[in-house]
Amino acid sequence: MIEVSMRCMTKLLAGSALSLCAVTAMADDTLSLSESLFALAAPEIQPGPSGTPSPWRFSVGAGVVNLPKFPGASGTKWEVVPAVSVSYDRFFIGANPDAASFLSLGAYLYRDNNWRVGAAITYDVIEPRNESDDSRLHGLGDVKRTAHAELFGVYTYQFVTARASVLTDIAGNDRGTVVTFDVLGKYEPMPGLTLSAGPGLTWASSDYNETYFGVNAExxxxxxxxxxSASSGLNQLRFSVGGIYRIGRHWNVGANAAFAWLRGDATDSPITEKTSQISYGIFCTYLF
Structure with missing residues (x-):
């Protein structure tokens, strides 16, 4: 019975990580980068000295991604991102697929065989947008890194995973609030290989849209x-495909492509060059 429960929990956690591999928010900052191209999966639960499952889990990895230079850009850029995480029972720090962040500190408030609900403080790993990224941004100012408070929930049933999150800027950098919802279906054509695909959407507050798509007088x-002036509303629709291949007990490699379409005021902004956006990348993680 204990062995069966352990296997079920491992599959659920791996499914959660896979879902984030195929989710994209806005492809404009570290939060959305982690959502769109996250390819982490939970390691198998290792027994401790007493023979019981260890509450500790660790992973170390990195990825290379290509994404738009800014939301609505026609050009793209390459980024190298780290993926290091430590968790103890319900607490976690670093990269976390359920929180969709490469840098987070949080805890699960509730977990069972289908549900995982948690809260976290996250921080941007890279600068979200710089004037130097593109000539079109000159005079608009930089979009600064910030800390976010997040509440997230993940529901898994058989081969389908749904995830919702609410994130809000708590450092006063005008990043506002975003709400995301995504559904992912997965398929295992062979042992160790899991493919995924699914749609999603993002709602953004007026502060968020004004920061990324608004142009004030100055x-x-x-x-x-x-x-x-950009108001709140539906900001993006998306569809993502991805895959993760587990090499033995400890190594994972993953790849993802996310296709997104800006909606609402983001499509009318003079900053926007292209309303269709594509992000893709590969990741490798070592789990122990």
């Missing part, structure tokens, strides 16, 4: 772009 004067 920015307009500096950049030459016309003024534009």
């Amino acid at each position: 920015q307009s004067a500096r950049s030459g772009l016309p003024g534009f």
